[in-house]
Structures are given as C-alpha cells and as structure tokens.
Amino acid sequence: MWPNHINKIPKEIFGDPAIFEMELERIFYGPEWHLVGHVSELPNKGDFKTFDLGRRPILIARGEDDRVRIFYNACTHRGTQVETSTCGNRKSFECPYHQWSFNTEGALVGCPGEKEFTPGFDKANYGLRELRMEQFLGLIFVTSSSEAPPLEEWLGEIAAPLTDILGGDGKLRLLGYHKVIYASNWKAYNDNDGYHAPLLHSAFRMLNWQGGKGRQIATQSGHNAIEAELSLPKGNRFLNDPSLIEFKGADPRQGSRVVQLFPLTVATKHLDTINLRFAIPRSVDATEVHYAYFGLESDSEEMLRHRVRQSSNLLGPCGMISMEDASIFQRVHLGTFTPGNVEFQKGVKRTDEFWSDFKQNDEASFLLKWEHYRKVMDFERRPQA
Structure with missing residues (x-):
C-alpha cells in the first residue's frame, strides 16, 4: 500500500478505523515513550x-x-x-x-x-x-512496553534542543492549561511542519520565520526539532499592542524551538512562551490535546505575568497561532478521504533515499518520521506508476 517514492504517503492511513486500531497496539501500547x-x-x-x-x-x-x-x-x-x-x-x-x-x-x-x-x-x-x-529534566514519560529502550537512548540527539526549551535544567513552574479537541486524525495534527509557519501564521510572518537561518534535526526514531531564528519587528506597523510579541527572556537567541517526539509529543518555546502538549488519539478522526504552559522557577512575578499573557495570545484557544492551526487540521483530515497520496516537496532533495540536513522551513525533515511509522506498522513499499 505504501508508494515507492519516499516523499509520498498514502492518504488511506488517515481515515481507516482498522489502521487506527493497529496504531493503538503497535505504537501507543508498543515500545515508544509518551510524555504525560x-x-x-x-x-x-x-x-x-x-x-x-x-x-x-x-x-x-x-x-x-x-x-x-x-x-x-x-x-x-x-x-x-x-x-x-x-x-x-x-x-x-x-x-x-x-x-x-x-x-x-x-x-x-x-x-x-x-x-x-x-x-x-x-x-x-x-x-x-x-x-x-x-x-x-522533570518531564514524565510512560510506556506500557518492556521492550522500549532507556528514555535517553530513545531521545538521542533530540535531548539537546529539548533541554533548551526546558531552560537548561527543567526547573519549571506551571502557569495553566487549556484543552482542545481537533477534528482530525492524530497524524494530521502531528504533521505540522516548518514550511507552513510563515505562510499560514501571521505571527510568524511578523517574526520573519521564512528569512531565518535556523535548522532542523530529524532522527531515525521519528523525532524532529526545529531551531528557528526570529527577528522582532521594528516599530509598530503590525499590532496595536506590540508587547504581545515582546521578548524579555535571558536567552540571547530570541528564537523558536519546536520539538516533536514520535508519536505525539510536542514541546515548544516561542519567544518567552514555554509550552508542552500532551495528546491523546481519541478516535480515527479526533485528537485531544492538553496545552500546558510554564515559566521558570527563577522567574520574577512580572516575568510570569508576561509569559501568561504571551502564551494566551500566541497559543491560547483564541491565540494568533492556535486558531489558524485548528482550522487547517480538520481541512487536512477531510482532504485525506480523496484518492491518492500526500506529497512532500519543500526541501526534498531526492525521492529514493534519505538525507540529514534540513533548513528551518523545510517539510522534508518529516519523511524520517514517516519512515519510522511505516516500519513500526509493517507497511511494505510497492512500485507505483
């Protein structure tokens, strides 16, 4: 069922209830770690x-x-x-x-x-x-399999960007939560690439995501990290209140870090917003995501208030980023019921073998995740005209 070209993914895997049941057994109850x-x-x-x-x-x-x-x-x-x-x-x-x-x-x-x-x-x-x-670093992972490797081995080189998001030592302070149920398959939710960021999201256009010189890391275990450079807009051309995207932290990079761990974990740091996403595949067409927001233990009360405000305005239910994502996830899911394949293009250098260098706004870095998924699910590649 799986196309021979590595940049093509069969649409049928997103909406088939039988495949969803197989995913629960092989992935969510299998030898993977899950952030909870x-x-x-x-x-x-x-x-x-x-x-x-x-x-x-x-x-x-x-x-x-x-x-x-x-x-x-x-x-x-x-x-x-x-x-x-x-x-x-x-x-x-x-x-x-x-x-x-x-x-x-x-x-x-x-x-x-x-x-x-x-x-x-x-x-x-x-x-x-x-x-x-x-x-x-304080993150709690669980597995129901005795065959999962030790956690740090499973994380591999993704441990470094994850450490950056957690402030270096993982000493965080919980600020609050919000919960969203997306009308989409879990794989559509978790296929959110760097290519779309400055195109769909006005917030990232303001922060010059597309013009940055960041990079992506992708691993054989299906993990991915985006380390993006951002530049704050000069003057007040975009927002009535530019403090919404003000950077007050000590990190001189002022950047964006996004870590996605296979199968369904997301950790982000956009400006001063530290966010962990705990996700549950509810059904073949519903994914529940708990957004948890954090500050650092060392933060002043003023900094904590700033983080709460920025988190709400960027990633909250009515935030500049979250509303745009929610509308797209459902449309992506509905589109997968049409025949054919999903195709990756941005940053694809070849279609017959994998490579390891990716720009911050490439979508090709996700192909290693899909290859890991294919192997776990035991789907064989077949030649396709």
Missing part, C-alpha cells in the same frame, strides 16, 4: 493528574514517599476507573463501586468484606498496576 506530564504539575505529596494512553486510563501521583509513579487508573477488583478528576490532591484513591481504597503509592489499603474473600487473599497482591516510567 512534568513534575512541576505534582509539587506536593498526594498531588495527582489523570490522563489516557490511547484508550487506557492512567493515574500519575506523587506518593507520601515523594516519588512520582504512574498506574493504570483501574481498580484491581473489577476494573472500574478509580479517579475521574483531571487533577488534585488525595490522601488515598477510592473506587466508588465497592470502596476498595489505595494509598498514593498504589497499595491496596482497604476493601470491605475482606474476611469473606477467596481463601488466601492478600491485599499486597492487589495494588494498582504500576507502569514503567522515566524522567528527563
């Missing part, structure tokens, strides 16, 4: 947040021993979802069905009627099922 949080979201003992890994609900909690753990959010009795709040603080987690109770380290500590249970029943064997978790 940052430790600054759980600063206190008993803090928790819930999320979904594909269709599987998970619970992320900081225990009384100050360790962060990830569990399947399902009671070990009859499988009922235990916690339904998005986030909060608990002394324990109680299943509403039969009131089985678990402490913040996941251990079963109470179950009514225990004396009448199966002979030999032992609460120690019925704690919440813990998932494999690793951290990178």
